[in-house]
Amino acid sequence: MVDSWLLSCTWLLPLVSAGALMAFPAGSRAGVKRFSLLANGLNLALIVWLCYVFFRNPPPVVSGATAPSLAFVTDVAWFRDWGIRYHVGVDAISMSLMLLAGIVVFCGTLASWNIDDRTKEFFVLLQVLAAGVFGSFIAFDLFAFFVFNELTLIPTYLLIGMFGSGRKEFAAMKLNLMLMGGSALILLGILGLYIESGKHTFDIVELSQVHFEHGFQMWAFPAVFLGFAILGNMFPFHIWSPDGHASAPTAISMFLAGVHMKLGSYGCLRIAMYLMPEGARAWMDVFLVLAASGVVWGGIVAIRQKDLKYMNAYSSVSHCGLVFLGLAVLNPIGLRGAVMQMLAHGFITAAVFCLIGMIYARTHTRRIPDMGGLMAKMPFLSVAFIIAGFAALGLPGLAGFAAELNVFLGGFSADNPLAIVCTAFAVLSIVVTAIYILRATNSILHGPMKSAAHGGSDDLTDAIWLERIPLLLLLASIVAMGLFPGRIAVLIDQALLPILNNLNR
Amino acid sequence: MAALFPYLPDLALLALALLVLIVDLKSEAGEWAFHLSWIGLAALAVLLAAAPVDGIVGTFGGYAATRTGQVWKLLFTLAGFGVVLLARPYFRTGGNSRGTLPKPGAFFALLLLCTQGMYALVSATDLLTFYLGLELATLPIFALAAFQPRDAASAEAGSKYVLMGGFSSALTLFGISFLYGATGSLGFEALAAAAREAPMEPILWGGIVFLLGGLGFKLSMFPLHMWAPDVYEGAPTPVMAFLSVGSKAAAVAAFSVLFLGPLDGLRPSLGLFISIAAALSMAAGNLGAMRQSNLRRFVAYSSIAQAGYMLVAFLGDSITARIALQYNLVTYGVTSFALYFVMGVVGREGPETLPALRGLSKRSPGLAALLLLCMFSLAGIPPLAGFLGKFMLFTAAAAEGHYVVVGIAVANAVVSFYYYMLVVKEAYIVVPDADDTRGPIVLGALQKAAVWVLGALLLILGLCPAVSGWMLARGGF
Numbered sequence: 009m010v011d012s013w014l015l016s017c018t019w020l021l022p023l024v025s026a027g028a029l030m031a032f033p034a035g036s037r038a039g040v041k042r043f044s045l046l047a048n049g050l051n052l053a054l055i056v057w058l059c060y061v062f063f064r065n066p067p068p069v070v071s072g073a074t075a076p077s078l079a080f081v082t083d084v085a086w087f088r089d090w091g092i093r094y095h096v097g098v099d100a101i102s103m104s105l106m107l108l109a110g111i112v113v114f115c116g117t118l119a120s121w122n123i124d125d126r127t128k129e130f131f132v133l134l135q136v137l138a139a140g141v142f143g144s145f146i147a148f149d150l151f152a153f154f155v156f157n158e159l160t161l162i163p164t165y166l167l168i169g170m171f172g173s174g175r176k177e178f179a180a181m182k183l184n185l186m187l188m189g190g191s192a193l194i195l196l197g198i199l200g201l202y203i204e205s206g207k208h209t210f211d212i213v214e215l216s217q218v219h220f221e222h223g224f225q226m227w228a229f230p231a232v233f234l235g236f237a238i239l240g241n242m243f244p245f246h247i248w249s250p251d252g253h254a255s256a257p258t259a260i261s262m263f264l265a266g267v268h269m270k271l272g273s274y275g276c277l278r279i280a281m282y283l284m285p286e287g288a289r290a291w292m293d294v295f296l297v298l299a300a301s302g303v304v305w306g307g308i309v310a311i312r313q314k315d316l317k318y319m320n321a322y323s324s325v326s327h328c329g330l331v332f333l334g335l336a337v338l339n340p341i342g343l344r345g346a347v348m349q350m351l352a353h354g355f356i357t358a359a360v361f362c363l364i365g366m367i368y369a370r371t372h373t374r375r376i377p378d379m380g381g382l383m384a385k386m387p388f389l390s391v392a393f394i395i396a397g398f399a400a401l402g403l404p405g406l407a408g409f410a411a412e413l414n415v416f417l418g419g420f421s422a423d424n425p426l427a428i429v430c431t432a433f434a435v436l437s438i439v440v441t442a443i444y445i446l447r448a449t450n451s452i453l454h455g456p457m458k459s460a461a462h463g464g465s466d467d468l469t470d471a472i473w474l475e476r477i478p479l480l481l482l483l484a485s486i487v488a489m490g491l492f493p494g495r496i497a498v499l500i501d502q503a504l505l506p507i508l509n510n511l512n513r
Numbered sequence: 514m515a516a517l518f519p520y521l522p523d524l525a526l527l528a529l530a531l532l533v534l535i536v537d538l539k540s541e542a543g544e545w546a547f548h549l550s551w552i553g554l555a556a557l558a559v560l561l562a563a564a565p566v567d568g569i570v571g572t573f574g575g576y577a578a579t580r581t582g583q584v585w586k587l588l589f590t591l592a593g594f595g596v597v598l599l600a601r602p603y604f605r606t607g608g609n610s611r612g613t614l615p616k617p618g619a620f621f622a623l624l625l626l627c628t629q630g631m632y633a634l635v636s637a638t639d640l641l642t643f644y645l646g647l648e649l650a651t652l653p654i655f656a657l658a659a660f661q662p663r664d665a666a667s668a669e670a671g672s673k674y675v676l677m678g679g680f681s682s683a684l685t686l687f688g689i690s691f692l693y694g695a696t697g698s699l700g701f702e703a704l705a706a707a708a709r710e711a712p713m714e715p716i717l718w719g720g721i722v723f724l725l726g727g728l729g730f731k732l733s734m735f736p737l738h739m740w741a742p743d744v745y746e747g748a749p750t751p752v753m754a755f756l757s758v759g760s761k762a763a764a765v766a767a768f769s770v771l772f773l774g775p776l777d778g779l780r781p782s783l784g785l786f787i788s789i790a791a792a793l794s795m796a797a798g799n800l801g802a803m804r805q806s807n808l809r810r811f812v813a814y815s816s817i818a819q820a821g822y823m824l825v826a827f828l829g830d831s832i833t834a835r836i837a838l839q840y841n842l843v844t845y846g847v848t849s850f851a852l853y854f855v856m857g858v859v860g861r862e863g864p865e866t867l868p869a870l871r872g873l874s875k876r877s878p879g880l881a882a883l884l885l886l887c888m889f890s891l892a893g894i895p896p897l898a899g900f901l902g903k904f905m906l907f908t909a910a911a912a913e914g915h916y917v918v919v920g921i922a923v924a925n926a927v928v929s930f931y932y933y934m935l936v937v938k939e940a941y942i943v944v945p946d947a948d949d950t951r952g953p954i955v956l957g958a959l960q961k962a963a964v965w966v967l968g969a970l971l972l973i974l975g976l977c978p979a980v981s982g983w984m985l986a987r988g989g990f
């Protein structure tokens with residue numbers, strides 16, 4: 009009982025701290041940063057504690073069940089007359105994504121220590137953004153989910169617009185309009201689910217027991233799936249993400265690419281595929297092709313990028329394509345791979361964006377050709393960059409490998425011949441990823457120093473301890489997930505069982 | 514005497530309007546008129562919200578006090594209350610860059626009479642009372658729109674509203690005469706019977722077409738929306754506020770009194786018309802708003818789009834639709850008042866334009882935050898009030914299977930997001946010019962309180978089920 013309210017605290021804490029931050033005096037910088045760090049540290053501790061309780065004693069799963077087994081459930085009426093409830097809980101999928109979000113928010117706070125203009129506004133918005141994402145991952149009521157999901161829009165627009173770089177206004181508007189478009193599709197689908205169920209409820213658990221009419225699923229599934237796929241960065245609806253992520257300040261890039269985008273793939277799985285399995289089976293060939301194209305396309309475009317942030321943003325398109333590929337093969341291994349890829353990509357891309365931010369703060373450039381020989385001057389950052397890069401290209405022993413392996417195995421073991429063809433095509437991305445990662449690493453870390461291009465600053469310093477903490481935390485997560493993928497895979501398998509049972513019904 | 518009890522709010526409002534006029538004869542300053550108006554309207558709102566409703570439904574000629582009517586009256590009263598509070602600075606020297614408004618007594622009395630007309634509109638049980646109410650709700654605005662002295666734009670707004678309003682009244686009256694011809698009676702009961710028994714009667718439909726034209730003008734429904742930008746731009750800001758909140762609410766009420774009432778049976782045949790009108794109103798409003806730099810024109814186009822969203826609900830079942838419309842009007846009203854409040858403060862020092870908002874986040878963080886909430890609320894982003902209003906409108910239509918129209922509406926909400934964000938961009942992102950020497954905006958204690966109250970309302974109405982639950986309990990049958 010106590011634990012269930014603690015779960016709600018994971019989004020209340022950031023929100024309340026945002027309110028408290030507003031009371032800080034306008035010029036306050038250090039105080040604001042320390043307070044945010046304290047709040048996000050507490051929240052991370054809370055999430056780790058919940059994870060510990062959860063993973064030590066996960067809720068039992070019945071093998072034929074179609075309803076999810078949730079822990080820490082709170083279920084109270086909200087808008088009684090409309091059948092809207094505040095229903096939160098976690099299964100292994102949401103719990104592990106919560107952990108990802110908690111770590112990335114904490115690291116992002118530390119990575120934002122150099123924000124000195126309008127510091128208060130920055131951290132208030134960051135906290136609201138975090139609250140929205142935490143709430144979305146635990147919500148099991150469609151209305152509550154939608155509200156939390158949309159709560160992220162307001163801060164995202166302002167954070168990119170006010171604190172970004174480059175064509176920030178354009179990027180913020182593009183990102184928000186695309187995501188709003190996705191939300192519009194989701195809202196339409198949610199209303200449809202509410203009405204067609206005839207049960208007067210938005211509850212995901214209850215709706216998962218309803219069999220929706222085939223005709224309804226045929227239009228509502230693509231609407232909801234597409235709505236979430238826009239947020240989840242699926243090719244060709246990814247066009248907002250490179251601009252958005254490249255323009256955002258470091259912590260926001262980390263958060264948007266690492267966590268916020270996962271909300272999209274999570275929604276695809278939890279809402280679209282789970283509640284409308286017939287639609288999923290009927291439409292998946294389309295999404296299979298799009299996912300595989302995205303995997304390869306993102307990689308090829310990443311090769312062509314000169315800007316490190318754009319390179320990583322396109323790399324995200326490729327890696328998120330793998331998530332969708334895993335989802336689209338519709339078998340247990342593929343889905344497991346998809347969820348693991350969400351986590352792996354979350355950690356890896358957050359680490360890479362964090363590193364790019366720190367390198368940029370020293371070299372004042374993000375252009376790959378303008379940098380070189382950084383290894384000699386900042387060994388810590390360089391080694392971290394290499395580890396994160398190798399994780400991205402799927403080196404065994406690091407997070408990316410276990411996830412990608414499952415996605416590809418799932419694809420090749422599918423009954424659908426198209427899935428095998430698409431997977432075979434997507435496997436090409438291993439080579440493509442290796443090309444751009446190794447090229448970038450080689451170019452910026454090795455070779456001669458290009459001090460003239462670094463804005464004349466020869467005094468490149470290595471990371472200070474404040475910067476090492478987030479990097480070490482993210483890299484430790486990557487290594488831990490790479491070395492012990494089995495423990496988490498078992499739990500994810502259990503959580504996927506109801507979804508698979510619905511899909512095979 | 515007891516028979517008059519249900520009509521107490523109506524009579525009290527009439528007394529209040531007359532009292533304000535009389536007081537105005539005695540004192541020119543207008544302080545009394547102001548205090549009488551806002552206190553009177555507040556008391557009236559309390560009376561309407563608290564008055565017993567069980568079983569007491571009076572009927573008095575063509576005028577009935579009903580539960581549904583009571584909720585509508587409450588909305589009109591609150592709209593009037595908001596306008597009165599908003600209008601106060603405009604009568605003071607330096608309160609607005611366009612100049613001081615004269616004759617506060619006359620202004621408030623006209624406002625109250627207008628509200629009286631709206632009361633009559635929703636109390637009507639025959640077409641004659643309905644028409645009289647509609648006229649009384651429109652005529653004072655002719656004068657109010659032209660209230661700014663020696664201002665060409667205001668005069669233009671007044672004359673434009675007279676011409677278009679006269680035209681629409683004529684259309685309405687013409688429509689009513691057709692309906693009379695079709696049913697042989699002015700009563701709503703006869704009308705309902707005729708709609709039930711001979712729903713395809715050509716004369717009946719002739720009447721409905723003209724009625725839709727006349728009422729569509731008031732609602733600024735496409736293609737009868739052309740007047741709105743000019744009138745909104747020219748009229749003084751408080752009058753614009755009344756037009757876009759009070760008058761819009763009255764127009765929606767007029768539509769629901771007829772089409773969710775006696776003509777309910779005809780709505781299935783009107784589905785296509787409503788869908789097209791809604792879609793075009795939304796599109797016209799949203800496309801028009803994108804290019805505006807004058808905030809009052811901007812508001813006008815945005816309100817045209819909002820009218821479109823509200824039309825969507827008319828595709829729903831009559832009770833769900835009415836509750837959705839009423840709730841949406843509350844959220845829209847609060848959001849609008851918050852926006853007009855910000856515009857009023859900005860309007861003290863210069864014209865109310867988009868560039869005037871530049872750097873607002875630094876000059877007054879509180880005002881900027883309120884503006885931000887308003888824009889996201891108007892765009893329908895949760896957890897703000899506007900989202901819940903739109904959500905209910907769309908649910909009402911979707912419940913009857915009108916997914917295509919709902920799809921068009923949510924797509925329009927995405928389009929509208931673009932221009933609402935342009936306002937946010939001016940306030941938060943665009944860096945002011947180097948020669949912009951305007952210092953911080955100083956807010957008085959009352960203004961600070963208004964910022965907090967309006968901001969809190971925007972969140973409460975979006976998150977708290979109490980208000981919608983109350984409406985459902987009051988009028989949900």
